[in-house]
Each structure stands twice: as structure tokens, then as C-alpha cells.
Amino acid sequence: MAKKLTILDIAKLAGVGKSTVSRVLTNDPKVKPSTREKVQQVIQDAGFVPSKSAQAMRGGSAKVVGVILSRLDSPSENKAVSGILDVIYAAGYDAVIMESQFCPVKTNEHLQVLRKRNVDGVIVFGFTDFDVKAVAEWQHKAVVIAVETDVVSSVGYDNTGVIQLAMDKLLAQDLRHISFVGVDPSDKTTGAMRLKAYQTCCEQADIKAVYGCGELSHDSGYQLTDKVLKKKTQAIVCASDSLALGVAKRLQELGRNDVIVSGVGASDLLSFIFPNTFSIDPGYFDAGKTSAELLIKQLAGQDSITHLTQTACLT
Amino acid sequence: MAKKLTILDIAKLAGVGKSTVSRVLTNDPKVKPSTREKVQQVIQDAGFVPSKSAQAMRGGSAKVVGVILSRLDSPSENKAVSGILDVIYAAGYDAVIMESQFCPVKTNEHLQVLRKRNVDGVIVFGFTDFDVKAVAEWQHKAVVIAVETDVVSSVGYDNTGVIQLAMDKLLAQDLRHISFVGVDPSDKTTGAMRLKAYQTCCEQADIKAVYGCGELSHDSGYQLTDKVLKKKTQAIVCASDSLALGVAKRLQELGRNDVIVSGVGASDLLSFIFPNTFSIDPGYFDAGKTSAELLIKQLAGQDSITHLTQTACLT
DNA sequence: CTGTTAGCGCCTTCAT
DNA sequence: ATGAAGGCGCTAACAG
Numbered sequence: 001m002a003k004k005l006t007i008l009d010i011a012k013l014a015g016v017g018k019s020t021v022s023r024v025l026t027n028d029p030k031v032k033p034s035t036r037e038k039v040q041q042v043i044q045d046a047g048f049v050p051s052k053s054a055q056a057m058r059g060g061s062a063k064v065v066g067v068i069l070s071r072l073d074s075p076s077e078n079k080a081v082s083g084i085l086d087v088i089y090a091a092g093y094d095a096v097i098m099e100s101q102f103c104p105v106k107t108n109e110h111l112q113v114l115r116k117r118n119v120d121g122v123i124v125f126g127f128t129d130f131d132v133k134a135v136a137e138w139q140h141k142a143v144v145i146a147v148e149t150d151v152v153s154s155v156g157y158d159n160t161g162v163i164q165l166a167m168d169k170l171l172a173q174d175l176r177h178i179s180f181v182g183v184d185p186s187d188k189t190t191g192a193m194r195l196k197a198y199q200t201c202c203e204q205a206d207i208k209a210v211y212g213c214g215e216l217s218h219d220s221g222y223q224l225t226d227k228v229l230k231k232k233t234q235a236i237v238c239a240s241d242s243l244a245l246g247v248a249k250r251l252q253e254l255g256r257n258d259v260i261v262s263g264v265g266a267s268d269l270l271s272f273i274f275p276n277t278f279s280i281d282p283g284y285f286d287a288g289k290t291s292a293e294l295l296i297k298q299l300a301g302q303d304s305i306t307h308l309t310q311t312a313c314l315t
Numbered sequence: 316m317a318k319k320l321t322i323l324d325i326a327k328l329a330g331v332g333k334s335t336v337s338r339v340l341t342n343d344p345k346v347k348p349s350t351r352e353k354v355q356q357v358i359q360d361a362g363f364v365p366s367k368s369a370q371a372m373r374g375g376s377a378k379v380v381g382v383i384l385s386r387l388d389s390p391s392e393n394k395a396v397s398g399i400l401d402v403i404y405a406a407g408y409d410a411v412i413m414e415s416q417f418c419p420v421k422t423n424e425h426l427q428v429l430r431k432r433n434v435d436g437v438i439v440f441g442f443t444d445f446d447v448k449a450v451a452e453w454q455h456k457a458v459v460i461a462v463e464t465d466v467v468s469s470v471g472y473d474n475t476g477v478i479q480l481a482m483d484k485l486l487a488q489d490l491r492h493i494s495f496v497g498v499d500p501s502d503k504t505t506g507a508m509r510l511k512a513y514q515t516c517c518e519q520a521d522i523k524a525v526y527g528c529g530e531l532s533h534d535s536g537y538q539l540t541d542k543v544l545k546k547k548t549q550a551i552v553c554a555s556d557s558l559a560l561g562v563a564k565r566l567q568e569l570g571r572n573d574v575i576v577s578g579v580g581a582s583d584l585l586s587f588i589f590p591n592t593f594s595i596d597p598g599y600f601d602a603g604k605t606s607a608e609l610l611i612k613q614l615a616g617q618d619s620i621t622h623l624t625q626t627a628c629l630t
Numbered sequence: 631c632t633g634t635t636a637g638c639g640c641c642t643t644c645a646t
Numbered sequence: 647a648t649g650a651a652g653g654c655g656c657t658a659a660c661a662g
Contacts, residue, residue: 006639017649022641032647049431053371054639058654062368064411072393072400082387085414094428096379097412099400113409116364218587249588272533273564273588321655332633337657347631369655373638 005048014042025050056118065295066114066122067097068107075241076265076284077125080145083288084123091296093120100124104131111135121295126154128187140305143295145287147189148307153298155291155308157282159193160200162312163237165280166262167201169314170235175260178202179228180211181221181247182239190216194239194264221246225254233259241265241279248274266315283310320363329357340365371433380610381429381437382412383422390556391580391599392440395460398603399438406611408435415439419446426450436610441469443502455613455620458606462504463622468613470606470623472597474504477627478512480595481552481577484629486520490550490575493517494543495526496536496562497554505531509554509579536561540569548574556580556594563589581630598625 007025011018016039023031024039031039042048056062065088069077081097088095096119100107107124111134114122124135126147135142136151144154163180170178185192195213202209212227214220221243228236229251236251236259238244244263251259252274263270266281287310297303322340326333331354338346339354346354357363371377380403384392396412403410411434415422422439426449429437439450441462450457451466459469478495485493500507510528517524527542529535536558543551544566551566551574553559559578566574567589578585581596602625612618 004639007641008639018640019642019650020648023648026641030647035647049427051372051639052432053368053377054654055641056368057366057372057638057656058640058642072387072397073390075388078387078393082414085387085412089413094411094413094432096409097400098404098409099397112364117367117409218584245584245588269533269560269584273560319655322657323655333655334634334657335632338632341657345631350631366655369638370657372640372654373656373658 005046007050010039010042010046010048013046014039061120062118063093064117064119065093065095065292066110066117066119067095067124068100068110068114068122069097069125070100070102070127072097072099075267076282079284080125080288080291083285083290084292085288087289087292087296091292093296100127100130102127102130104129104134107131108134111138121299123291123295128189128191140298141295143291143298145291150307153291153294153305153307155287155294155310157189157287158309158312159189160197162264162280162282163194163197163239164201165312165314166237166264166278167198167205169278170237170260170262171201171205175234176205176207177210177230177232177234178207179230179233179236180209180238181224181228181236181243182211182213183216183220183243184213187216190239198237216240216242218242218246218249222250225250229254229256229259235260235262238263241267241270244270244277244279245273248277264312271315279315280312281315282312286310320361322363322365325354325357325361325363328361329354376435377433378408379432379434380408380410380607381425381432381434382410382439383415383425383429383437384412384440385415385417385442387412387414390582391597394599395440395603395606398600398605399607400603402604402607402611406607408611415442415445417442417445419444419449422446423449426453436614438606438610443504443506456610458610458613460602460606465622468606468609468620468622470602470609470625472504472599472602473624473627474508475512475515477579477595477597478509478552478554479516480627480629481579481593482513482516482520484593485550485552485575485577486516491520491522492525492545492547492549493522494545494548494551495524495553496539496543496551496558497526497528498531498535498558499528502531505554513552531555531557533557533561533564537565540565544569544571544574550575550577553578556582556585559585559592559594560588563592579627594630595627596630597627601625 007021008018011021098110121141123143126144132149142152148156180198182195183191210228212224225247241263244261248261261277263279266279270279271277322336323333326336413425436456438458441459447464457467463471495513497510498506525543527539540562556578559576563576576592578594581594585594586592
């Protein structure tokens with residue numbers, strides 16, 4: 001690893017002025033092709049790499065976007081991040097990633113740091129009581145995933161759709177006794193909205209709503225099963241795959257293999273382990289891609305603040 | 316968001332020279348406490364944030380480390396990344412994360428980009444045929460996880476230990492008919508090393524080795540079960556939790572609830588769903604922390620190239 | 631202790 | 647089409 005080369009070094013090496021080298025670097029059209037080629041050759045040979053820090057300082061843009069997610073080990077979020085990375089990287093940006101751990105304070109700290117780093121934009125995975133104001137300051141340089149916000153762009157999941165899809169599929173099979181296992185409505189999206197969707201479906205189909213809510217874990221699903229399971233129950237719709245896993249497990253123990261279980265998340269595990277199950281895909285990966293595309297467009301000034309909803313699909 | 320403030324602006328605002336402001340920023344001790352306080356006050360009030368780009372350019376260090384992992388949605392890797400993030404962040408660094416998708420070419424591209432970005436160091440998750448040479452150029456500014464390399468520091472998992480631990484536990488229960496399900500030995504670590512560990516254990520315990528290898532998936536575990544399951548089989552040790560999940564599922568189908576299954580990965584799912592199972596924790600999270608600590612020490616010149624092995628434990 | 635003065639590496643007028 | 651010069655925001659000598 002040779003010592004740090006600068007634009008000036010290769011200017012000398014190529015026998016040109018440093019501005020010409022700069023022009024080559026920025027793809028300025030007003031460079032004689034022959035000169036350009038010569039300079040590029042020298043750059044290659046010398047293994048010169050322009051300093052992003054200097055470019056960033058000069059030009060203002062560091063070509064970096066910050067991503068704040070709540071937990072790296074959340075299957076939904078890391079799928080979305082993969083989508084983000086794909087898009088971001090293809091557009092010549094890089095991502096600095098941070099974990100909020102569902103803590104508003106940490107989130108704001110991270111935003112501070114990202115601001116200081118002069119990142120071009122941020123993508124934040126929202127959670128129930130995160131501080132919208134802090135991200136609002138970023139205006140068009142921010143996109144929030146998973147939570148609706150009016151102040152900045154957002155890409156939400158179709159919390160109603162994921163449940164509707166499951167219900168429709170079950171209703172189409174002429175099932176009339178469908179229970180629901182969700183998470184506490186204090187969680188606005190996975191909790192309240194999905195429960196509401198279930199209730200609405202029940203009303204419309206004129207069937208009785210039977211449900212229970214708890215935490216977002218297998219164990220909670222397992223516990224809640226007995227509460228929502230009646231003799232006539234034909235299916236149990238769950239707000240997430242982890243709940244569904246717990247429910248399916250409990251049903252298996254009880255020998256109720258007749259009851260269909262549905263989850264949300266598109267994990268292959270659920271149906272691999274339990275035959276009588278299916279899962280709805282909220283489109284995590286695509287939501288990630290979408291949000292990244294949105295952000296990049298906004299940074300390029302090609303788009304203004306927008307609110308999108310990722311459509312879900314059956315798996 | 317007011318316009319860009321610079322160190323000079325707050326220097327004027329505070330009625331001092333800009334170098335004094337700089338000194339405050341860098342915690343230079345030679346500043347009169349009262350002056351320092353005044354400046355800090357102005358910084359607060361004005362909401363000034365020093366530009367990292369400029370600092371990076373001046374000082375040479377951007378306080379960033381690059382992390383190249385193979386897949387974000389690998390439970391093992393994202394646990395490790397969480398560990399890395401914790402440490403990195405506490406040390407005032409940030410992480411830019413990229414996915415190699417097990418592709419040596421992509422990995423090298425990413426390393427290029429990271430170099431161009433002037434990152435202080437890199438942490439790379441190794442995979443079977445990744446290009447050690449590329450990362451070797453980084454010398455003490457790199458740490459490789461999951462694969463042993465002699466040219467740069469590395470933090471490996473105890474591939475022998477994870478299997479030994481499982482075997483010991485089973486042998487202690489006086490079981491003598493223990494099969495193994497692994498992945499193809501073309502994978503050096505999870506494949507070859509763990510198989511070897513199994514074979515060695517068998518030899519030492521003077522029991523017969525019965526094993527099968529395939530891919531790293533539930534399905535593969537499911538398929539291989541019939542191959543390694545004999546009438547007398549008392550336990551099946553698996554090279555990973557996903558394999559174990561498949562094996563346990565198949566055993567359940569076959570009504571062989573007497574057979575104990577072990578996996579590697581410490582996923583809570585395995586034992587939640589299947590009673591007669593346990594999992595070994597290779598210490599992913601800690602390995603992440605360790606590697607980050609190692610890197611930071613090396614960057615500070617406090618440590619030279621080192622090779623560590625993360626110790627595994629029972630869960 | 632504090633202000634002044636150079637640059638860091640690059641991009642961008644401004645002349646040529 | 648190209649070179650010279652200026653400055654981005656900051657830190658690190660060098661003077662007071």
C-alpha cells in the first residue's frame with residue numbers, strides 16, 4: 001500500500017495540470033479524448049483513488065445515506081435493508097447503518113451523528129413512539145418505513161391488506177369460525193391496525209370476532225391460542241409469523257390439526273414445519289427497494305414528499 | 316434547518332478566534348474553562364455541527380469502519396453485526412455495511428469502495444472461497460470473521476468445540492448411537508471442520524460414525540434424516556440450527572420422538588417447537604464484539620495482528 | 631491561553 | 647482544451 005497519492009501527483013506523472021485530472025475524474029466532456037485516456041492510464045497504473053472526504057467537502061455530497069433500523073435481527077427489517085442496499089449501491093451511494101433498538105433517544109442521537117457526517121439522506125424504520133419531529137427536520141432528505149408520517153415521505157406496509165388477504169383466502173374456503181391472534185393495540189401498526197382489519201373483515205362477512213392480543217413472540221402466540229380456540233374454530237389468523245409459529249405449535253399439542261393458521265412475514269419456516277399453515281408476504285424486500293428509490297429521487301430533486309404503501313401478497 | 320454554519324461563524328458569534336473553537340471541538344486542554352463554556356454555549360444555541368468530511372480530510376481519519384457481510388438475513392451474521400455496531404459506535408466510529416452475497420468479486424468491489432472512502436478499517440465475514448489477498452492489503456486495518464486467515468487478524472468460531480460440546484453432552488447421558496447431519500465439506504468451516512469434529516469425537520468415544528452431508532437448509536436436514544437414522548439411533552447432532560429444524564421435523568413425522576436433536580446457532584425456535592432438542596451457541600454476538608474491539612485496538616496501534624477463536628457454549 | 635497562518639485534496643471559475 | 651488560482655471547513659503548528 002503505497003503512500004497517499006493526490007490529484008497533483010498524477011497530474012505531474014501524466015504531464016498535465018491538476019485541473020485536467022479533476023476533469024477526468026468528474027467526467028467533464030471538455031477534455032481531449034487522447035488526454036483523457038492518458039490520464040486514466042496513469043490513474044490506473046498508479047492505483048490512485050480520489051479521496052471521498054475531499055470530494056465530499058468540496059462538493060457537499062458524500063454520497064452516503066444513513067439507515068436507522070430498530071433491530072438488525074428482525075427478519076422483516078433485514079430483508080428491507082437488503083432491498084435498500086441493492087438500490088442505494090447501484091446509485092453510487094453507500095449506507096451507514098445504525099440500530100435504534102426502538103429507543104427514540106437513540107434514534108435522535110443517530111440522526112445527529114448522521115447530520116454531522118453530512119449524509120445525503122436517511123431512511124428510518126419507524127416504531128410506535130418514535131420522534132417524528134426529529135426526522136421531520138430532514139424534510140425531503142428522509143424516508144420513513146413502516147409508519148405513516150405526514151411530514152416526510154413514508155413507505156408503509158399494508159397492515160389492513162395483510163390481514164384481509166388471509167381472511168379472504170379463508171372465507172373463500174367457506175370457513176366461518178376464524179379467530180385472530182395479534183399484538184397489543186398500543187402498537188399502532190402491527191397491533192391496532194391489524195386487529196382492526198380483522199374486526200372489519202368479520203363484520204363484513206358477518207362472522208363473530210374472536211381474538212386475543214399479547215406480545216410479538218412465539219410464546220405469546222402459544223399462550224393466546226387457548227384463549228381464542230373454540231370447538232368450532234376452523235382457522236386462526238395471526239398478526240405475524242412468530243405468533244403463528246406459537247399458535248401452530250400449541251394446536252399441534254392439542255391435536256387440532258384441522259385448524260388452519262396464517263401468519264404475516266413470508267418466512268418459509270412456518271409452512272415447512274406445520275403443514276396446515278400459510279403466510280402473507282408484506283413485501284419487506286420491495287418496501288426497502290421502494291423507499292431507497294424514493295429517497296434517491298428526492299435527493300435528485302425529481303420527486304417531492306410522497307406516501308406509498310407496499311402491497312402485500314400471498315406466498 | 317438554518318444555513319450551514321462553520322467554525323468561523325461561531326468563532327465570531329462567541330467573539331473568539333476560530334482555532335479556539337477548534338480546540339473546544341477537539342477537547343484540547345489548553346482552553347480557559349470559562350472560554351470553553353462560552354463557546355460550547357454558542358455551539359449549542361446555534362445548533363452547530365462540525366463537518367465530519369472536513370475533519371476527515373484534515374485529520375486523515377473518517378472514523379468509519381466498513382463491514383462486509385455475506386447476507387444480512389443470516390441470523391448468525393446479523394447477531395455478529397449487532398455486536399460490532401455496539402462496540403464500534405461506543406468508540407465513536409460508524410459503520411458502512413455492504414453485502415457480498417458470498418461473491419468474491421463483489422467483496423473486492425466493496426473493498427475498493429471502502430478504500431476510496433478512506434475508511435479506517437474493515438471487518439469482513441469470510442466465506443469458503445473468498446479472496447484473502449484483497450483483504451490482505453489492508454494489513455492491520457482489517458479483521459476477518461468466521462474464517463481463519465494468517466495474513467490479517469481473524470476471529471473464528473470454534474467449529475470443533477460446537478460439535479464437541481453437543482457430543483459431550485450426549486455422551487454424558489450414556490448415549491452411544493449418535494448420528495450427524497452436516498453440510499458438504501467443500502465448505503471449509505461449517506462443512507469440513509464440523510464433520511471432522513464429529514468423526515474425532517466418535518473415534519475417541521469408540522462409537523460408530525453415521526453421517527450425511529448436504530446443503531445448509533431445513534430441507535436438506537429433512538432429506539438427510541432418513542439416511543442417518545437407524546433403529547438404534549438415540550441422537551442426531553447437526554451442524555446448524557436450520558439443519559436441526561429439518562431433522563427434528565422429519566423425526567416428528569416418523570414418530571421418533573425419542574431421538575434427541577442438537578443444532579448450532581442458539582436460535583430459540585428449535586427448542587420452542589421441538590421438545591427433545593438443544594442448541595449450541597457459537598457466540599455470534601460476542602464474536603462481533605470481539606472483532607470490533609480487536610480492530611479498534613489495532614487502529615490505535617495498541618495491538619498487532621492476532622488470531623482469536625470465539626468459544627462456544629451450551630444454551 | 632489565544633489569534634494568525636498554512637495547508638489537507640479536490641472542484642471550479644477565469645483566463646489562456 | 648487546458649493551466650493557474652481560489653476556497654470548501656477544519657486542524658495544527660507558530661507566534662504572541
